[in-house]
Every structure is written in structure tokens, then in C-alpha cells.
Amino acid sequence: MDNLTVAEALYEIADLLEFTGGDPFKVRAYRRAAEALGLLPEQVADLVRESRLTRVPGVGKAIAAKVAEMVETGRIGYLEELRQAVPPGVLDLTRVPGLGARTAMLLYRRLGIDSLEALELAAREGRLRDLPGFGPRKESALLAAVAQARRRPDRLSIGAAVPIAVAVAARLRAHPAVQQVAVAGSIRRRAETVADIDLVIATRDPAAVSAFLDGLPPLPLPLDPLVVAPEDFAAALFERTGSAAHVAEVARMATAPVTLTESGADVPADPGASVPADRGPGESDEADAEVYRARGLLFIPPELREGRGEIAAALARRLPRLIARADLKGDLHVHTSASDGTATLAEMAEAARAMGHQYLAICDHSQSLRIARGLSPERLREHVAAIRRLDQWSDFRLLAGAEVDILRDGTLDYPDGILAELDVVVASIHSHMGLSEAEQTERLLRAIENPHVDIIGHPFGRVIGRREPMALDFPRILEACARTGTALEISASPSRLDLSAEHARMAKEAGVKLVINTDAHSVRELELLPYGVGQARRGWIEPGDVVNAWDLPELLEWLGRSSPA
DNA sequence: GCCGTTTTCGGCCCGACTGTTTTCAGTCG
Numbered sequence: 001m002d003n004l005t006v007a008e009a010l011y012e013i014a015d016l017l018e019f020t021g022g023d024p025f026k027v028r029a030y031r032r033a034a035e036a037l038g039l040l041p042e043q044v045a046d047l048v049r050e051s052r053l054t055r056v057p058g059v060g061k062a063i064a065a066k067v068a069e070m071v072e073t074g075r076i077g078y079l080e081e082l083r084q085a086v087p088p089g090v091l092d093l094t095r096v097p098g099l100g101a102r103t104a105m106l107l108y109r110r111l112g113i114d115s116l117e118a119l120e121l122a123a124r125e126g127r128l129r130d131l132p133g134f135g136p137r138k139e140s141a142l143l144a145a146v147a148q149a150r151r152r153p154d155r156l157s158i159g160a161a162v163p164i165a166v167a168v169a170a171r172l173r174a175h176p177a178v179q180q181v182a183v184a185g186s187i188r189r190r191a192e193t194v195a196d197i198d199l200v201i202a203t204r205d206p207a208a209v210s211a212f213l214d215g216l217p218p219l220p221l222p223l224d225p226l227v228v229a230p231e232d233f234a235a236a237l238f239e240r241t242g243s244a245a246h247v248a249e250v251a252r253m254a255t256a257p258v259t260l261t262e263s264g265a266d267v268p269a270d271p272g273a274s275v276p277a278d279r280g281p282g283e284s285d286e287a288d289a290e291v292y293r294a295r296g297l298l299f300i301p302p303e304l305r306e307g308r309g310e311i312a313a314a315l316a317r318r319l320p321r322l323i324a325r326a327d328l329k330g331d332l333h334v335h336t337s338a339s340d341g342t343a344t345l346a347e348m349a350e351a352a353r354a355m356g357h358q359y360l361a362i363c364d365h366s367q368s369l370r371i372a373r374g375l376s377p378e379r380l381r382e383h384v385a386a387i388r389r390l391d392q393w394s395d396f397r398l399l400a401g402a403e404v405d406i407l408r409d410g411t412l413d414y415p416d417g418i419l420a421e422l423d424v425v426v427a428s429i430h431s432h433m434g435l436s437e438a439e440q441t442e443r444l445l446r447a448i449e450n451p452h453v454d455i456i457g458h459p460f461g462r463v464i465g466r467r468e469p470m471a472l473d474f475p476r477i478l479e480a481c482a483r484t485g486t487a488l489e490i491s492a493s494p495s496r497l498d499l500s501a502e503h504a505r506m507a508k509e510a511g512v513k514l515v516i517n518t519d520a521h522s523v524r525e526l527e528l529l530p531y532g533v534g535q536a537r538r539g540w541i542e543p544g545d546v547v548n549a550w551d552l553p554e555l556l557e558w559l560g561r562s563s564p565a
Numbered sequence: 566g567c568c569g570t571t572t573t574c575g576g577c578c579c580g581a582c583t584g585t586t587t588t589c590a591g592t593c594g
Contacts, residue, residue, distance in 0.1 A: 100592050369578090
């Protein structure tokens with residue numbers, strides 16, 4: 001029984017308790033325990049055997065007993081009781097934006113609604129408006145939301161899709177009949193979200209491979225495999241990687257006569273491919289290079305294959321030398337348990353050092369963000385002192401910073417005197433996201449003009465699939481950033497990826513510096529940098545554009561501070 | 566349900582927004 005299975009059961013209890021009207025604090029207690037066990041480095045089963053479960057913070061007697069039951073019997077009686085009370089279709093109702101657990105249960109109890117279809121029908125027939133808390137406006141809003149929820153096909157974030165694709169590819173690679181496997185499609189291009197898993201598989205025994213694929217357990221995403229003979233692998237991978245526009249444009253080009261040089265290569269070394277992209281095992285980086293070589297083109301990295309000028313650039317030998325994970329020297333935006341992170345300052349620092357970072361900036365939330373236990377000026381001063389005390393490594397630098405809220409009027413959540421004591425200031429918007437473009441732009445400009453601000457965090461504030469980007473006059477933002485030397489963040493968090501690739505490319509062209517940060521709230525999230533790198537590569541970003549691709553002395557100079565004593 | 570140099574009960578991150586309200590309930594982050 002692995003830890004994640006146990007954690008999932010506890011999460012499910014929390015979800016179901018929400019529906020059955022349980023104490024919200026009890027719900028949170030289960031969520032906290034689930035999170036703690038899911039992140040635990042030790043095996044939960046070992047803790048059960050040694051009666052050490054209740055030593056895990058967030059796990060008390062009651063939850064420990066349920067976890068022990070799960071480990072010993074494979075089930076939790078309490079969970080099964082809860083499942084009886086809430087039909088699966090009712091859980092589905094909360095996919096509708098604006099409809100939560102309480103309303104879902106009200107709809108079920110009063111009108112027997114247990115599916116999106118039943119909800120839509122009841123709304124059409126005007127049966128919702130008489131429910132307590134409902135009215136005609138809410139009814140029509142829900143109707144629109146249902147239509148939207150049903151229209152949008154299920155897509156997974158790139159962060160959820162890559163591990164699944166890599167795992168499937170690894171299983172295929174282990175199959176004796178399989179000669180080559182590659183992940184293709186939008187996953188290989190590192191799109192923000194993906195609808196299916198494209199795989200290209202080379203084999204001499206397609207029947208055996210098909211049988212193996214049919215026997216795979218169901219995945220959260222449809223699998224779209226293409227089984228080919230080994231000699232067709234490169235062409236198939238190229239075609240299946242897309243995008244459609246890119247493939248069509250390459251296909252229109254005549255195949256160039258091959259003129260082998262002494263070394264056997266017919267094109268000069270490709271600057272775009274000189275540093276490997278950060279690819280998981282099972283992901284082929286250049287297996288379709290021959291398709292380009294045959295046309296006299298430089299190899300075009302998958303992230304550029306969107307029909308946005310990459311072929312002209314390849315013809316002109318002017319492809320960018322794209323940034324890669326290996327170029328990044330550190331992370332300039334992470335949280336600790338001082339605000340809303342789950343790991344302590346020491347745990348975050350040690351983990352960053354262990355993964356080879358040269359530096360890490362601790363940027364916890366500022367006082368206005370109460371929900372995240374934002375730090376008062378006094379607590380921030382203590383936190384900075386703790387950071388300075390801990391920063392005693394010879395090969396690693398811990399920087400003291402803050403993610404300071406940009407208030408509604410564009411002023412910052414700490415006075416300038418406090419900001420001046422910090423090594424790094426990330427300024428972010430977390431409230432009043434719905435201002436007009438004019439107001440929002442003025443607000444952000446005011447923060448950019450503050451000389452203490454080094455970085456604007458997740459500039460558009462979007463959450464993919466959940467919150468639209470804020471309205472901003474981006475060219476004006478870029479002009480101000482370029483003039484003041486303020487960097488824009490590319491958040492590596494797969495739920496944000498903010499800036500978008502298009503905005504990142506605009507920033508580069510405007511001479512604005514970028515920074516790829518994880519915004520990690522746990523040790524595990526420190527590993528998310530590759531998704532930010534993928535997004536940056538889609539934006540044609542090179543190492544020189546990214547301040548955390550610089551070594552520490554260069555970074556410190558940019559931050560306006562002299563080298564450490 | 567968890568937790569305790571606020572310690573065995575009474576707290577538990579809280580504010581914005583929306584639509585329904587006449588003082589609030591639900592959702593969201």
C-alpha cells in the first residue's frame with residue numbers, strides 16, 4: 001500500500017464530508033493529514049507497524065486508526081459509508097463553476113438532481129428558481145455554466161500529462177517487441193494543456209504491441225498510439241509531433257539533395273539543439289532530426305514547431321539557442337511554512353542545495369494576504385534574520401526576499417524601508433483581479449516603478465482553466481520593465497505558466513529580462529522548473545534573457561547588491 | 566479531527582464577490 005493511495009482515500013473522505021455537511025474544520029483536518037502522508041518520505045505502512053503514525057503533524061488518533069485500517073484491510077469502513085450517502089453524479093455537479101458541495105446536495109435532496117443532464121433540464125424548466133437562495137438570475141447563470149462545463153473537453157495540464165506519458169512510454173520500452181518509443185504531439189511541444197497522449201512506437205510485430213496496448217489499465221487521458229515499422233519512425237514522429245501548421249510548411253519544402261561532409265553531417269552544428277532539452281526518460285529529443293536534415297534545415301526543437309517563423313529562422317541559420325533546465329542556477333520565488341508553504345525554511349534550503357541550485361530566494365507572502373498567513377513587518381524581520389543565520393554554505397546562497405502584494409492602488413504591502421532590507425522583492429497581484437484594463441495597468445505600472453521591486457510575479461494572474469488573465473496593456477508594461485530593469489516571471493507551476501509563451505516572446509523582443517520560478521509551496525514543487533523551461537522555450541527564450549540562468553555574482557549585481565562578504 | 570510556553574476546550578488562514586438578500590449564504594482562492 002503506497003502513501004499516495006492512503007492519501008487519496010483521506011482526500012476522498014474530505015470531499016465527501018463537504019457534501020454531507022460535515023464540520024469544515026474536520027474537512028480541513030482530513031485534507032491536511034492527506035497532504036502530510038502524501039508527502040511523507042517514509043512508508044506509511046512502516047509507521048503503522050511501529051505505531052508512529054500520530055507523530056506525523058496533522059495525524060491524530062482518529063485518522064491514524066483509519067489509516068491503519070486501510071493498510072491492514074485495504075479499505076476504510078467510514079469511507080464506504082460516506083460513499084453511500086453521495087451518488088457519484090452529485091460529485092460531478094461541482095464541475096460547474098459557481099456550484100459547490102452545499103448547493104449540489106441541496107439540488108440532490110430537493111429535486112433529485114444527480115447529473116449535469118438532470119441539472120440542465122431542471123434549469124430549462126425553471127424548477128431551480130424556487131429553491132432557497134436561488135432566483136431567476138442564478139438559474140440562468142447556472143444554465144450557462146453547465147453548457148460551458150459540458151462544452152469544454154477534458155484537458156490535463158502539461159504537469160499532469162508528462163509523468164503519465166513518460167510512464168507509459170517506459171512500460172512500452174520494456175516490451176521485447178518494441179524497438180523505439182517516443183512521446184509526440186502537444187506533450188512533446190510542451191503545450192500548456194493536452195487532450196491526449198500521442199505515442200509513436202516502432203516495431204516489427206505490430207500485433208504484439210497492439211495486444212499490449214489493449215491490456216493497459218485505463219488512464220485519465222486517452223492514449224493515441226501510432227505503431228510503425230522502424231524505418232518509418234522518424235517521419236511518423238515528425239508528423240505526430242505537429243503542429244499541423246508546422247508539418248504542412250515543412251512538407252511543402254522540397255527534399256534537398258544530401259551532400260555529406262567528411263564527418264557525415266550535412267548541416268552545421270545546430271545551435272538550437274546544442275543543449276539538450278529537459279526530457280524525461282522515454283521522451284526522444286531529436287529522433288526526427290533526419291526529416292529536417294533531408295531538407296537542409298537545422299533541427300527545430302519541438303517547442304518551436306507552431307508555425308510562428310521557426311522555419312524561416314532555421315533556413316536563415318538563426319534559430320535561438322533555447323534555454324534548457326541545465327542553464328538554470330537557482331529559484332527566486334519559493335514559500336516556506338512561515339506563510340503558506342508546507343516545508344520549513346531549512347527543509348526548502350537543503351532541498352534546493354541538494355538539487356544543485358547555486359541560490360534560492362525565500363519569498364513568503366506579505367501581510368495583506370491573510371489567507372496565506374502573510375507576514376507582518378515584525379514577522380518578516382524575524383524571518384529575514386533566520387534566513388541570514390541559516391545562510392552559511394560555501395557552495396550555496398540563501399537570499400532573503402518577499403512576495404509582496406500589490407495593493408489595489410498599486411502601492412506595496414510593505415513600506416520601502418523594509419523592502420530595502422531584502423535581497424529580492426517579487427511583487428504580485430492576488431486581489432481585485434477584475435479591474436478595468438486602464439486601472440489594472442496603472443496599478444501594475446506603479447509597482448514596476450518602485451525601485452525596490454526586482455520581479456513581477458505571475459504577471460497576468462491567470463490560473464489555467466479556472467481564472468482568466470487580468471486585462472493589461474502589455475506593451476506599456478513592457479516599456480516600463482525595460483526602462484526600470486524589472487524582470488517578469490514565468491511561473492513554472494503547471495497551473496499557471498504565466499507569462500504565456502507569446503507574452504514571453506514579446507518581453508524578449510522588448511529587451512525585458514525574465515525569470516523562471518517555481519513559486520514552490522513544498523519541497524516536491526521545487527522540481528517543477530522544467531515546465532517553466534518548456535514555456536520559455538515556446539517563447540524563443542535564450543539563457544541570456546533569464547536572470548536565474550546567471551551565476552550568483554552576476555545575479556547579485558543585477559539585484560543591485562555587491563558580492564557577499 | 567487536530568492541537569496546545571494561549572494546554573484538554575475552543576480555537577482552527579480570511580476577504581472579495583455574487584446574487585439573494587433587508588443582514589446573509591455560498592463559492593472561490
